[in-house]
Amino acid sequence: MEPSLAASIGKIDLERPIMLASGILGISLDVFNRLYRSGAGAVVTKSLSKEPWEGYPNPTILGLKSGGWINAVGLSNPGAPYFAKMIEPNTDVPIIVSLVGSVPEDFDFMIKQFANCKVAAYELNLSCPHVAKVGLEVGDDPELVKKIVTVAKKSSDVPVIAKVGLGTTHYLNTVGAAIESGIDAITAINTIRAMAIDVDTQRPILSNKFGGLSGSPIKPVALRCVYEISSKYNIPIIGCGGVSTWEDAVEFFLAGASSVQIGSAIGDNWINVFDDINKGIKKYMTDNGFSKIEEMVGLAKKS
Amino acid sequence: MQRNHNHPKICTVEKVIDETPTVRTLVFSDDVMANVLPGQFAMVWVPGINELPMSVMITDEPGMAAFTVRRHGPASTGLYNVKAGQKIGVRGPYGNSFDLKQGRLLLVGGGTGLVPMMRLLTFVKPEDDVTVLIGAKSKDEVFFEGMAENLLKQNKHQVIVTTDDGSYGNKGYVTDMVDKLVSENHYDGVYTCGPEIMMYKTVQHAHSKGLFVQASLERMMKCGVGICGSCCVGEDLVCRDGTVFDGKHLLSNKEFGHFHRNKAGILENY
Ligand SMILES: Cc1cc2nc3c(=O)[nH]c(=O)nc-3n(C[C@H](O)[C@H](O)[C@H](O)COP(=O)(O)OP(=O)(O)OC[C@H]3O[C@@H](n4cnc5c(N)ncnc54)[C@H](O)[C@@H]3O)c2cc1C
Ligand SMILES: Cc1cc2nc3c(=O)[nH]c(=O)nc-3n(C[C@H](O)[C@H](O)[C@H](O)COP(=O)(O)O)c2cc1C
Ligand code: FES
Numbered sequence: 384m385e386p387s388l389a390a391s392i393g394k395i396d397l398e399r400p401i402m403l404a405s406g407i408l409g410i411s412l413d414v415f416n417r418l419y420r421s422g423a424g425a426v427v428t429k430s431l432s433k434e435p436w437e438g439y440p441n442p443t444i445l446g447l448k449s450g451g452w453i454n455a456v457g458l459s460n461p462g463a464p465y466f467a468k469m470i471e472p473n474t475d476v477p478i479i480v481s482l483v484g485s486v487p488e489d490f491d492f493m494i495k496q497f498a499n500c501k502v503a504a505y506e507l508n509l510s511c512p513h514v515a516k517v518g519l520e521v522g523d524d525p526e527l528v529k530k531i532v533t534v535a536k537k538s539s540d541v542p543v544i545a546k547v548g549l550g551t552t553h554y555l556n557t558v559g560a561a562i563e564s565g566i567d568a569i570t571a572i573n574t575i576r577a578m579a580i581d582v583d584t585q586r587p588i589l590s591n592k593f594g595g596l597s598g599s600p601i602k603p604v605a606l607r608c609v610y611e612i613s614s615k616y617n618i619p620i621i622g623c624g625g626v627s628t629w630e631d632a633v634e635f636f637l638a639g640a641s642s643v644q645i646g647s648a649i650g651d652n653w654i655n656v657f658d659d660i661n662k663g664i665k666k667y668m669t670d671n672g673f674s675k676i677e678e679m680v681g682l683a684k685k686s
Numbered sequence: 687m688q689r690n691h692n693h694p695k696i697c698t699v700e701k702v703i704d705e706t707p708t709v710r711t712l713v714f715s716d717d718v719m720a721n722v723l724p725g726q727f728a729m730v731w732v733p734g735i736n737e738l739p740m741s742v743m744i745t746d747e748p749g750m751a752a753f754t755v756r757r758h759g760p761a762s763t764g765l766y767n768v769k770a771g772q773k774i775g776v777r778g779p780y781g782n783s784f785d786l787k788q789g790r791l792l793l794v795g796g797g798t799g800l801v802p803m804m805r806l807l808t809f810v811k812p813e814d815d816v817t818v819l820i821g822a823k824s825k826d827e828v829f830f831e832g833m834a835e836n837l838l839k840q841n842k843h844q845v846i847v848t849t850d851d852g853s854y855g856n857k858g859y860v861t862d863m864v865d866k867l868v869s870e871n872h873y874d875g876v877y878t879c880g881p882e883i884m885m886y887k888t889v890q891h892a893h894s895k896g897l898f899v900q901a902s903l904e905r906m907m908k909c910g911v912g913i914c915g916s917c918c919v920g921e922d923l924v925c926r927d928g929t930v931f932d933g934k935h936l937l938s939n940k941e942f943g944h945f946h947r948n949k950a951g952i953l954e955n956y
Contacts, residue, residue: 407913410951413921429915435950441729441737441761444909445777446692456914461951583696584733584773650692650913653926 386668388661390424390642390676393567393619394542395504397477397642399424400676401632401660404623404646405481405506405546406430406454410461412469415476422657425477427644428466430508432483432517433492435462440590445579451601451625452647453577455513455594458483463493470500477503479544483517487534494538504541507531509557510548510573512595519573523550525560532564544621548573549604558612568619570644571608575601598647599625606638613639613681627651629663636676637683691718692911694731694775700750702770705829709798710766711743711754712774719751719776723783724806725879725902725930728753729910731775735764739907739925741801741879742779744808754801780910781929784900787875788814794864794888796821796880800830802902803879807837815842817867821860821884825853861887868895876933878902882956886943889933899933906947916951 390400402425408414409429418426438459446452460466463482470478480502482493494505509528511518521527528545535543545561547554547569558569574595579588587593605624612620622640626632627648635643648656664676673679689695701713719728722742730753731737738761743752757766768774784802786809793816795803800820810816818834827849834845847855848863856863861884868876868891876892876899878885885901892899905917905924912926920939922928936942945953 408915408918408923410915410947411918411921414915414918414923417921429951435952437949438908441908442694442731442775443737444911444914445694446690446911448688448690448693452692452913454909454913456908459908459916459950465952581694581696581733581775584775586733588694588731588775590736647913650909650911653912 384674386665386674388665388676392621392641395568397424399661400642400664401657402479402621402642402644403427404644405508406456407646407649412473415473415478418654418657419476421654422661424642425479425503427479427506428481429460430458430481430483430511431460431463431466431493432458433463433489435465436460442588442590445588447579447600449600451596451598452650453579453589453594453596454574455589455591457591458511458514458517463496467496467500473501479504479506481506481508481546483508483511484531485516485521487530490531490535491538494535502541504544504567505535505539506544506546506570507535508546508573510546510550512548512550512574512576513591513593519548519550522547522557523552525552525556528557528560529564532561532566536565542567544568544570546570546573549575554608555611555615558616558618562616562618566618568621569612570621570623571612572601572605572624575604597624598651599627601625602631606634609635609640610638610683614684627656629660629667632660632664633667633679636679637681639681639684641677641680691779692777694777696773697776699768699770699772699774702768705754706827708827709754709756709829711752712765712768713745713750713752714774715749716751716776717749719779720749722779724809725783725802726779726781727910727929728776728778728780729907730765732761732764732768733773733775736761737775738762738765739904739910741798742805743801744805754798756798778910780925784877784902784930786810787898789874790815790872792817792819792867792873792876794819794821794860794876794878794880794884796860796884797827799880799902803877804830804833804837806877807834810841812840817843818845819860819863819867820845820847821880822847822849824849824851828854860884861891864888865891868892868897873897882943882946889936893933893937900930901933901936902929903931904929906949916947918947
């Protein structure tokens with residue numbers, strides 16, 4: 384029998400285990416439709432704020448000579464109210480709405496905007512490493528995390544995911560705080576705070592100086608985090624960080640992730656990356672006698 | 687270390703040419719940029735100021751490339767003010783290029799949209815019969831007319847200039863001239879780059895006559911590689927799927943000719 388690519392992240396059921404990561408191509412419903420047709424099981428939107436944000440001036444993104452990317456886009460986004468109107472016509476695509484804010488009320492306000500939209504889940508961005516007062520600065524404060532998760536869970540009638548990253552508070556404490564407040568799943572990880580300096584002009588390249596590292600350099604770190612979370616807690620996990628091949632995706636499943644997100648690899652390999660990875664996973668499953676994704680989840684922990 | 691085309695390569699501007707009171711060409715040495723395809727662009731970093739998308743201009747020396755920039759907001763004015771001897775960072779090239787047909791060709795450019803048109807002219811075959819149409823608001827803003835003539839010396843050709851105010855060449859909108867030309871002649875390929883409304887009308891006129899037409903689009907760009915999403919037009923990403931699109935495809939795109947996105951990603955009318 385053909386193996387199935389269907390994935391369940393707690394109560395979120397997807398036809399395919401590969402999602403688009405937040406902030407990648409994530410501002411238009413037409414593009415979401417295209418990515419879904421191209422093999423993404425779900426798409427996560429750009430992180431939305433209460434009001435539109437322009438983000439930082441360019442340069443906001445660069446590729447590293449050693450591989451990988453650093454970005455400080457600065458969470459530019461059209462704002463939750465505008466975005467909600469834009470995705471209102473959606474019927475087919477499992478859309479996970481990513482949200483950033485500073486206080487619990489921000490999240491309540493934003494979730495209410497989506498009352499007329501088909502949303503598969505919300506992902507709380509507790510981990511963007513380069514914007515003040517939101518993202519990682521929130522994730523680093525477990526008490527605030529508890530309050531935000533509690534409010535978001537109350538406002539939302541679909542599952543709520545917390546996306547964590549590497550900040551000054553141990554991320555496992557952030558995960559613990561989110562679980563205590565009823566979170567449905569965890570995405571790990573966001574980009575890792577980083578910078579690049581140009582030696583000819585002797586200055587940082589990004590306009591914001593600091594940005595977030597993504598792509599293949601962070602994969603081993605992200606994998607370690609997924610393994611640690613799944614070893615310590617019983618919570619569905621979405622792996623994120625440096626996935627660019629089916630092998631990377633399978634590694635994340637084996638470490639304990641029920642699905643994975645893909646960001647930077649789209650810059651390297653373009654949109655075919657979804658289909659390529661889906662096919663690769665299917666072949667691996669056939670070759671190794673797996674019929675469902677969940678049979679692989681966490682297998683690496685057996686030894 | 688090996689060059690990574692997504693990492694800014696520092697180049698020194700060697701020469702600055704004033705084209706009009708608001709347009710300058712900055713010339714620099716770089717083998718990769720010297721050999722890009724027509725329609726391809728670079729992301730150009732002006733250290734301390736900004737980074738912006740620029741079509742790569744031709745030069746008359748091998749191994750050299752250029753950017754032809756009109757000063758507009760702070761970013762482009764920053765590039766415009768770069769002097770010979772100053773350093774800029776260049777990454778790319780990005781994007782696809784025109785599908786150049788053979789036979790009778792019509793190129794329609796406005797403003798700095800002429801940059802990819804000039805590079806396209808370096809690819810035409812000696813047998814091609816080429817018409818270049820240059821649109822400008824007034825006489826002051828006409829540039830590259832002599833360059834087009836020069837590049838087409840071996841060809842049967844004409845270079846037509848229109849100005850909105852009639853201060854030079856033919857008076858009127860360049861798109862009215864397009865309408866006239868495509869009504870009177872058959873073209874094997876029509877190519878356009880410039881202000882969106884100009885491209886929209888050019889595509890409409892050419893397409894209505896059943897002609898093969900392509901346009902090179904501009905949108906807000908941050909990454910240039912298909913990551914950030916800021917350049918989307920409908921379901922297309924201009925930096926990665928374009929910048930060159932077939933007219934037929936564009937006319938089925940509900941944003942082309944009508945909307946572009948601002949820095950926050952909100953659709954605004956042209
Ligand atoms: C593929 C491509 C090729 C281009 N080639 C040329 C060229 O050869 N010569 C030329 O003069 N201009 C060119 N442009 C347009 C040029 O990049 C924009 O006019 C310029 O970025 C706007 O500068 P500003 O000073 O008005 O922006 P500011 O308001 O100072 O902009 C700040 C930032 O927003 C970005 N931005 C603002 N408006 C635009 C826009 N319309 N398109 C893209 N980014 C924008 C800027 O790049 C910059 O990073 C090109 C644009 C694209 C997309
Ligand atoms: C350009 C860019 C923008 C991003 N924007 C967001 C964002 O808005 N919200 C968020 O939670 N993560 C954002 N991220 C992080 C990604 O979702 C992802 O966690 C990270 O890039 C690691 O995955 P990757 O290696 O597959 O890219 C962004 C990443 C990049 C490269
Ligand atoms: S400029 Fe970033 S996707 Fe095109």
